[in-house]
Amino acid sequence: MNNFVNHPIISVDEIIRPTHLEIDLKALAENFSRIKKHVSPAKVMPILKANAYGHGLIRVAQLMEELNADYLGVAVLEEGILLRQIGIKMPILILGGILGNQVPLFLKHNLTITAHSIEKLRQIDETAAQMKTKAKVHLKIDTGLERIGVHYYNAENFLEVSLKCKNIEVEGIFSHFANSESTDLTHAKLQLERFLEVLRFFEKHSLKKPIRHFSNSGAILQLPDANLDMVRPGIMLYGVYPSANVKKTIEVRPALTWKSNVVYFKVIRAGHPVGYGSTWQANHDVRSVTVPVGYGDGYMRSMSGKAEVLLNGKRYPVIGTISMDQIVVNIENDSAYNGDEVILIGSDGKNSITAEELAEWAGTIPYEILTSINTRVPRVYVE
Known part of the structure; x- marks a missing residue:
């Protein structure tokens, strides 16, 4: 088994954990080139x-x-x-x-x-x-x-x-x-x-x-x-700007996509609360999926009740309290299957979720979102 802390450079074929980061090396190179040209x-x-x-x-x-x-x-x-x-x-x-x-x-x-x-x-x-x-x-x-x-x-x-x-x-x-x-x-x-x-x-x-x-x-x-x-x-x-109001005199694009997969599908009955503290419940039956990510990975607990993810190109809310290793996502009457890709930061079709959005949900800044993603989350590098 790979030790992700000591050996953080791994290939897609070696991925064991569904939750991982994809780092776009081309985006990083382009951002560097644009900065270098701008300040020359x-x-x-x-x-x-x-x-x-x-x-x-x-x-x-x-x-x-x-x-x-x-x-x-x-x-x-x-x-x-x-x-x-x-x-x-x-x-x-x-x-x-x-x-x-x-x-x-x-x-x-x-x-x-x-x-x-x-x-x-x-x-x-x-x-x-x-x-x-x-x-x-x-x-x-x-x-x-x-x-x-x-x-x-x-x-x-x-x-x-x-x-x-x-x-x-x-x-x-x-x-x-x-x-x-x-x-x-x-x-x-x-x-x-x-x-x-x-x-x-x-x-x-x-x-x-x-x-x-x-x-x-x-x-x-x-x-x-x-x-x-x-x-x-x-x-x-x-590829992230230092503030929402800064002048964007250089065009940069995010190099990081945070992904996971559905590992469980279930129907939650009306009146059955979800998660620690029983902070959320529906007044009607809903379909939900469980995703193996949590505050132990840097997906901050303070986003509970606010966070959203992308599943099959559509936004869905995270329900209940974010726990250390798992989140529950309400997909209402839609369908999803084990193994379906879930985007935590990044794009899927026409929709995207940014580090800036996670920062807003968590009441912090994008710097903290990015630097808090734990080393137990594997980094995969793509050209």
Whole structure:
């Protein structure tokens, strides 16, 4: 039996579980190509954190390397090490905060480090000296998100210290937007102004500028002045826009379809409640099907009473409370059979269900929907 966690790349013939994701590699490649063309001559760093937004870290990384992306961005050290272990050679930036005792692993695996404080700079420099190597770092400037990074108004001292670190190569410098997907770009433009002011340090000291990067998906779409030397597309790479109101200046299409199959058909009699808590019942007999997916897969319980699926090209409501492993779908007087395909996210004929819809039903954002799809859901890659 396949271990889907440790071996996430499988073929259609190997599918054991009815519930699975189909990832359209052609859609991913087209989205990447459109982004690259739009931001040229800026470089592109696809963001593959959180299992490539649910699409499967390993195969998406391999595709981005095949497409000659300039850099890869992930959130945590373990993601970077995994990519090195499966043979990815291209530069990889770990975007998140680090602990000093992690630095040797960065250097061992040739991973680029986010330096987000003077203390971390010194730890990286000392460790690199001990290991007789040079660390590659990108300096993180906080321009208004208030997570990690040196505040823009304290950045000059940070940059001066970086110049004194003999065992560090400052390859890049970056910040991150808080509101780039908003219709009101006032704060985003203020953040950009702050970042550009920090960058004047290099001109003032006649220094070569490191790679400057700031733009996430929202900024790529709405704030071209922020593209600078490199951009970091995240959710839009996978064909989902960062917000409902963002300007869609680049056409992208979803790469992910979430499928399952009917495993049981029955008639529910009038007055017989469905599911945990007995939250739903009909006043007439209805036909229903059971589908093997639930909140244990990332099909969120908070969608109970709101979610719909596609079956034979038609929308049907999910009834009762979504359980860990199964949902019940009301098909009223229609017919369905064991093995019939059920679409949870994706298209069937003229109808479609989007990640944005699931987010609305769950009271969250599409980012959470995609990244919450559990690793026990197999990923199948199609051209």
